[in-house]
Amino acid sequence: MPSIRLTLVNNAKQTQKSAVILKVEDSSDPLTDILTLAKNKLRLKKAKTLYLNHGIELADASWLKDGKVAQDSLIYVSCGEGYVGQTRQEPPPATAASTTSSVAQEGGDTTITTSTDDNKNSAASTAVDLDFESLLINSEVSATISILAKKSFVDPEANAQLNRTAMLPGMRKVVGQPDLHPGNQYPIGATFITQKFIYPALIGNDIGCGMAVYRTRLSSGIKPQKIVDKLHGLEGRWTEGNPHAFLISQLGEEHTETGKAHLDQLGTLGGGNHFAEFVTIESRLDLDLCDSIGLTDANTYLIVHSGSRKFGQTVLEASNSMQTKAEKKLLGIDAESEVGQAYLKQHDLACAWARTNRELIAHRVLTRLNAEVDATKLLDIWHNNVEQKTVESIDPQRPCWIHRKGAAPSDRGLVVIPGSRGHFSYLVMPHGDQEKNGFSLAHGAGRLLPRARALQKRPQTSKQASISALQTTDLGSSVICEDTDLLFEEQPGAYKEITDIIDDLGPFVKVVAILRPICTYKMRKESRT
Numbered sequence: 001m002p003s004i005r006l007t008l009v010n011n012a013k014q015t016q017k018s019a020v021i022l023k024v025e026d027s028s029d030p031l032t033d034i035l036t037l038a039k040n041k042l043r044l045k046k047a048k049t050l051y052l053n054h055g056i057e058l059a060d061a062s063w064l065k066d067g068k069v070a071q072d073s074l075i076y077v078s079c080g081e082g083y084v085g086q087t088r089q090e091p092p093p094a095t096a097a098s099t100t101s102s103v104a105q106e107g108g109d110t111t112i113t114t115s116t117d118d119n120k121n122s123a124a125s126t127a128v129d130l131d132f133e134s135l136l137i138n139s140e141v142s143a144t145i146s147i148l149a150k151k152s153f154v155d156p157e158a159n160a161q162l163n164r165t166a167m168l169p170g171m172r173k174v175v176g177q178p179d180l181h182p183g184n185q186y187p188i189g190a191t192f193i194t195q196k197f198i199y200p201a202l203i204g205n206d207i208g209c210g211m212a213v214y215r216t217r218l219s220s221g222i223k224p225q226k227i228v229d230k231l232h233g234l235e236g237r238w239t240e241g242n243p244h245a246f247l248i249s250q251l252g253e254e255h256t257e258t259g260k261a262h263l264d265q266l267g268t269l270g271g272g273n274h275f276a277e278f279v280t281i282e283s284r285l286d287l288d289l290c291d292s293i294g295l296t297d298a299n300t301y302l303i304v305h306s307g308s309r310k311f312g313q314t315v316l317e318a319s320n321s322m323q324t325k326a327e328k329k330l331l332g333i334d335a336e337s338e339v340g341q342a343y344l345k346q347h348d349l350a351c352a353w354a355r356t357n358r359e360l361i362a363h364r365v366l367t368r369l370n371a372e373v374d375a376t377k378l379l380d381i382w383h384n385n386v387e388q389k390t391v392e393s394i395d396p397q398r399p400c401w402i403h404r405k406g407a408a409p410s411d412r413g414l415v416v417i418p419g420s421r422g423h424f425s426y427l428v429m430p431h432g433d434q435e436k437n438g439f440s441l442a443h444g445a446g447r448l449l450p451r452a453r454a455l456q457k458r459p460q461t462s463k464q465a466s467i468s469a470l471q472t473t474d475l476g477s478s479v480i481c482e483d484t485d486l487l488f489e490e491q492p493g494a495y496k497e498i499t500d501i502i503d504d505l506g507p508f509v510k511v512v513a514i515l516r517p518i519c520t521y522k523m524r525k526e527s528r529t
Contacts, residue, residue, distance in 0.1 A: 004064060004071055008038050011051065011076040011084050014164075015156040018042055022064070030064045038077040051076040053167060055083035143167070147176035148437055148508075151500035153448060157182040162190065168332060170197035172394050175438035177407050178504035179446025179496060188406040189446050191438035193391060195400050197332035200343055202403045203384055205316045206270075207347055208354025209307025210382035211408075211443070213416050213427070214362050216371045218300040220280040224478040227278055227519040230368045231480060234276075236527035238267040238364060250356040259353040265309040266353075267360030271483075273444070273490060275421075275522055276365050277303045279515040282424060286512045289429065293378060293414070295513055302375075303416060303425065303515075304361050307384060308354040315350050319343040335401060344386075351385055365521065381415060383408045383443040393435055407440035410508060417505075419498030420445045421490060421520050422473025426502050428509040437508050445495040454494035455485060473517070481522035490522065 002025040010016035018041035020034075027033050031050065038047040050058040053074060063069050076083060143166040147154060158180045165186055166174045172193050179189040185201065192202050237243065243263040248256060259266070269276060281297045284290040308315075320328070322339045333340040358380060366372040386403045389411075394400055408415045410430035418425040423445070430441065449457075458466065470487050471479050481487040502511065 004069065004073075006034070006069075007072065007074050008034070008042055009074050009076045010042050010044060011078040012081055014076075014084065014160045016042055024064050030061050031058070034075060035077070042077060044077055044079055046079040047077050048080055049078040051078060051083045057083075143171040143174060145174045145176070146436065146438075147180065148504055149176065149178045149180060150504050152178040152180075152446070152496050152504050154180050155182050158187045158189075161185070161187040165190075165192060165202070168194075168197070168199065170194040170332065172400060173391070173438060175407075175436075175440065177437070177440065177442040177446075178501045179406065179442040179444055181447045182450075183405070186405060189442060190405055191407045191440040192403040192405070193394065193400050193438060194332070194403065195395065195398060196334060196336075198335045198340055198343065198386055198401050199332045199403060200316055200319050200347075201331055202405055203316075203347070203386055204405060205313040206307040206309075206354075206384050207312035207315055208351035208382050209312075209384040210305075210354065210358070210380065211416055211418070212304045212355075212358040212362065212380040213378045213414075214302045214304075214366070215294060215376045215378055216278075216300050216302055216366060216369075217374045218278075218369060218371050220298055220300050222278075222300055222518070224476070224519045227369065228478050228480055231365065231519075231521050232368070232524065233526065234361075234364055234368070234521065235268065235524055237264045238360060240364075240367070243267060243360070246360055247353070247356055250359060251352055255349070255352075258349050259308075259311045261314070262309060262311045262353075265311075266357055267364050268309065268357070269304075269306045269361060269521075269523065270309055271486065271523065274306045275303075275520050276305075276361060277418070277425075277520040278518050279303060279425060280518055282514040282516040284513050286429070286510060289512050294376065295378075295427070300518070301378075301515065302362055302365065303418060304358045304365075305418070306354070306358055306361055308350040309357065311353050312350045315343070315346040318346065347386065351382055354382070355380055379414045379416065381408055381412060389439065391435065391439075402439060404440055406443045406446075407438070408443045409439060410434045410437060410441045411439045414512065415441055415509070416515075417442055417498070417501065418444050420492040420495035421470075421479050422475050422477055422492050422517065423495075423498050424475075425515040425517070426498070426511055427513040427515060428502075428505070429512050430508060431510050432508060434508065437505075441505055441509060442501050445498045445501055447494060448496045449494045451489040451494075454489045454491060457491070457493065458484075458488045475517060477517040478519045479522065480520065480524065482525045483523055486522060 003021055003023045006020055006022055008018045008020055020037050022030060022033060024030050034050060035047045038044050052058055145162050145166050161182055162174050162176050172195055175191040177189045181188055243266045251258060279301050363372055366375055383404055383406055386401055388399045389402050391400045411434055415428050416425060417428060470491055
């Protein structure tokens with residue numbers, strides 16, 4: 001091989017990359033040449049170790065000279081730290097002919113397809129502590145990555161997280177929504193479609209998190225300050241009724257023990273980006289649909305965003321504790337295994353608990369305004385969950401598992417996509433072929449700034465004036481948040497432009513109505529749980 005195109009990646013900071021061409025034929029020591037390039041291109045003065053995908057150390061120069069490293073391979077350069085990412089012991093990489101990677105970009109919609117032929121590795125796979133022969137659906141593994149952002153900014157780290165996720169066994173399709181942004185390990189605002197395997201870590205601990213929208217009997221002319229004055233006593237355990245009885249009334253008598261240990265949190269929002277927000281109709285764009293669901297200019301509506309609180313965390317922890325050492329290395333679980341079935345059962349209960357939580361939050365909020373009577377729920381959708389669905393383009397015979405992490409379902413009717421505080425929200429109806437977007441949509445504006453950076457934007461002077469400015473938005477709505485750090489973390493500037501999100505979703509949705517915020521409740525310092 002006379003020369004090879006490589007992408008050098010800083011192993012410790014994988015958003016830092018550099019494309020290079022290595023003249024293998026003229027090199028007496030191509031590994032040293034790569035390290036020298038890394039020192040110059042990536043500014044890694046102490047570059048010492050090279051890795052391929054899955055943590056395979058590139059220590060044999062013959063792999064480069066004999067064509068065992070494919071064109072356009074990623075080379076992770078380490079300064080002594082271990083490989084960052086999912087590791088997998090395996091033999092020397094397949095030849096260039098057996099590994100392919102293609103990238104196509106058109107108008108900001110990026111699609112990456114990766115495939116590997118594992119038949120050529122079968123002899124050595126038996127020596128691995130994980131039986132990868134049994135993990136793969138068949139000999140040809142392929143995952144596509146699509147990012148549906150044209151106007152919306154996407155953090156490079158979110159791209160890197162999508163790429164790493166696409167390498168997981170059984171992964172078939174990964175879709176980054178326009179609100180895509182980095183998570184701790186996996187991206188938020190994304191959909192992951194697998195076969196055979198489920199990945200609890202992709203869903204995270206807030207299983208069943210989602211949004212509900214209610215039409216209330218409150219007039220659209222209600223003043224924000226009236227709502228602010230009334231919204232007290234929403235923190236802590238619900239004391240006006242019996243939370244256990246409420247839970248059973250929603251889930252049925254057979255669920256008397258479901259989430260019983262977390263009843264103190266039933267009917268509470270939690271922290272982060274969760275909220276209860278009153279909105280009015282700014283404009284009705286699909287009049288026929290608005291009329292059919294009773295969406296009028298005369299009423300005020302309530303959006304509730306919350307999840308399963310600590311119940312979801314206990315489900316995730318229980319699943320982790322049940323996994324074998326091999327399964328923990330893999331990160332995923334065979335959906336048909338005992339551990340997989342146990343997780344799915346508890347996952348579904350956590351989703352039901354989360355939906356009940358939103359119902360009780362709405363009841364508590366509306367009761368404060370004497371508006372609980374005649375309230376009508378227009379929608380309730382999960383955007384953190386996993387569910388089974390047949391995806392024709394992947395396998396018309398065998399259902400897939402659709403994991404959504406901060407991605408609203410686009411196969412269940414109406415979806416609400418809220419903007420940041422003080423921005424409009426959008427009620428949309430999915431339309432057209434939904435396979436390209438993974439049967440999912442953005443679940444909101446998506447973070448532009450990490451929380452730590454948003455906090456750095458807090459002025460050091462005129463603190464009270466800055467707080468007041470965030471408590472009354474440019475649209476004239478009020479924000480109730482008595483945690484100063486959270487107020488700055490959730491400031492409008494920490495999120496992407498919601499209009500960009502909606503524009504990027506244009507091929508997949510029709511906007512039904514635009515919603516104007518009048519009052520957003522985040523938290524008060526009143527006996528929180």
